[in-house]
Amino acid sequence: MEARIEKIKQQLQSQGYKLTPQREATVRVLLENEEDHLSAEDVFMLVKDKAPEIGLATVYRTLELLSEMHVVEKLNFGDGVARYDLRTDSSKHHHHHLICVQCGAMDEIKEDWLLPLEERLEQEYGFTVLDHRLDFQGICHRCNANNDKTNE
Amino acid sequence: MEARIEKIKQQLQSQGYKLTPQREATVRVLLENEEDHLSAEDVFMLVKDKAPEIGLATVYRTLELLSEMHVVEKLNFGDGVARYDLRTDSSKHHHHHLICVQCGAMDEIKEDWLLPLEERLEQEYGFTVLDHRLDFQGICHRCNANNDKTNE
DNA sequence: TTCTGTGCAAAGCTTTTGCACCCTG
DNA sequence: CAGGGTGCAAAAGCTTTGCACAGAA
Numbered sequence: 001m002e003a004r005i006e007k008i009k010q011q012l013q014s015q016g017y018k019l020t021p022q023r024e025a026t027v028r029v030l031l032e033n034e035e036d037h038l039s040a041e042d043v044f045m046l047v048k049d050k051a052p053e054i055g056l057a058t059v060y061r062t063l064e065l066l067s068e069m070h071v072v073e074k075l076n077f078g079d080g081v082a083r084y085d086l087r088t089d090s091s092k093h094h095h096h097h098l099i100c101v102q103c104g105a106m107d108e109i110k111e112d113w114l115l116p117l118e119e120r121l122e123q124e125y126g127f128t129v130l131d132h133r134l135d136f137q138g139i140c141h142r143c144n145a146n147n148d149k150t151n152e
Numbered sequence: 153m154e155a156r157i158e159k160i161k162q163q164l165q166s167q168g169y170k171l172t173p174q175r176e177a178t179v180r181v182l183l184e185n186e187e188d189h190l191s192a193e194d195v196f197m198l199v200k201d202k203a204p205e206i207g208l209a210t211v212y213r214t215l216e217l218l219s220e221m222h223v224v225e226k227l228n229f230g231d232g233v234a235r236y237d238l239r240t241d242s243s244k245h246h247h248h249h250l251i252c253v254q255c256g257a258m259d260e261i262k263e264d265w266l267l268p269l270e271e272r273l274e275q276e277y278g279f280t281v282l283d284h285r286l287d288f289q290g291i292c293h294r295c296n297a298n299n300d301k302t303n304e
Numbered sequence: 305t306t307c308t309g310t311g312c313a314a315a316g317c318t319t320t321t322g323c324a325c326c327c328t329g
Numbered sequence: 330c331a332g333g334g335t336g337c338a339a340a341a342g343c344t345t346t347g348c349a350c351a352g353a354a
Contacts, residue, residue: 018353020309040344055311060344076230080319081343098279109277118288125261126293127250133287136270141278170328172334192319207336212319232344233318 001031008071017065025050026062030072030086037075037083037106077106077135100140107140153183160223169217177202178214182224182238189227189235189258229258229287252292259292 008027009019019027029046030038038046044059063084066072075083077099098107118129160179161171171179181198182190190198196211215236218224227235229251250259270281 016308018308020352022310053311057312057345058310061309064345074230076228078226078228078234082230098273098277107277107279121250121288121290125250125259126296127259127288127290128296129288129290131289133285133289135285136273136279136281137283137285138273138279138281144278144280168333170333174335205336209320209337210335213334216320 001028004031008066011069011071012065015069017069022047022051022054022058023062023065025054026059027066027071030066030084034086035108037077037085039081039083041081043084073131075133096134097136098140099135099137100143153180156183160218163221163223164217167221169221174199174203174206174210175214175217177206178211179218179223182218182236186238187260189229189237191233191235193233195236227285248286249288250292251287251289252295257292257294 005019005024005027009024012019012023025047026043028050029043033042033046036042040056040060040063043063044054044056047054047059063072063074067074067084070087072084072086075085077083077097096109098109100106118132121127121129157171157176157179161176164171164175177199178195180202181195185198188194192208192212192215195215196206196208199206199211215224215226219226219236222239224236224238227237229235229249248261250261252258270284273279273281
């Protein structure tokens with residue numbers, strides 16, 4: 001974890017930015033909740049435990065900065081708030097979401113199933129893919145199981 | 153076009169809703185701009201040409217209603233506004249967006265390249281796919297061409 | 305000192321809601 | 330006259346911005 005913070009610190013410094021205590025607290029919250037998709041408000045409340053004097057605007061500014069640095073990815077699931085995801089170390093970020101329309105759970109598949117498609121896009125459409133996003137909406141295995149039980 | 157409006161009218165009536173003049177004007181705007189991804193504001197301004205007395209709230213309410221009826225799909229590209237897309241007649245809606253980070257153009261691929269993935273999800277994850285969404289961010293063929301020219 | 309970063313409050317935007325009124329059935 | 334539908338304006342979020350101040354280089 002310290003190593004990842006150190007890396008982000010260097011990324012920031014290489015662009016002339018500082019890893020201030022507020023920014024570090026924000027990054028730590030993101031690291032500690034890597035599996036979640038936190039909204040700015042979520043991050044704000046968690047950061048407040050570490051640094052109670054922080055302001056919401058600073059959190060927004062930090063997330064915006066981290067987003068520009070490609071340290072986090074800003075996601076939009078259509079629920080009215082932006083959510084932020086730490087990017088993995090790999091140069092490209094590929095993950096897929098399984099959003100259950102019944103219970104609202106969001107699972108994640110990290111495996112990348114899209115490389116063949118991207119190659120086709122480059123060749124057939126002349127489109128250079130930098131990133132992508134793939135969300136599936138449907139019914140998760142838990143709800144599927146429950147539904148089966150109910151119907152018995 | 154009249155046939156499609158008639159069909160939507162029947163869909164509404166089957167749920168106890170009416171196709172009021174305002175709603176019809178909104179649907180016509182969506183039909184006439186089927187290739188675009190209009191925001192509520194966009195729709196509002198276009199509908200005003202047909203029905204100047206309409207209010208923005210009515211447009212929002214109509215789009216929300218049409219969205220519930222699965223006549224349109226509400227999309228979110230992360231630019232701060234919801235956008236609305238008429239659904240095609242086919243029961244499943246599958247399209248992919250190519251969003252250019254350089255010029256902002258959004259092209260669309262209607263072809264469905266994901267069926268194999270969906271089958272895998274069902275089998276390996278027990279996840280029943282109802283809909284999906286796939287966006288690629290990158291550089292479009294036009295910008296790629298321009299960039300090449302500039303670099304010469 | 306200079307410049308970046310911060311907290312607070314105000315403003316900005318999109319979207320939703322309350323309410324009186326209208327119109328159809 | 331009952332009910333849904335509408336327009337207007339106000340309210341309600343989420344996010345950004347202006348400004349004065351703090352702190353490091």
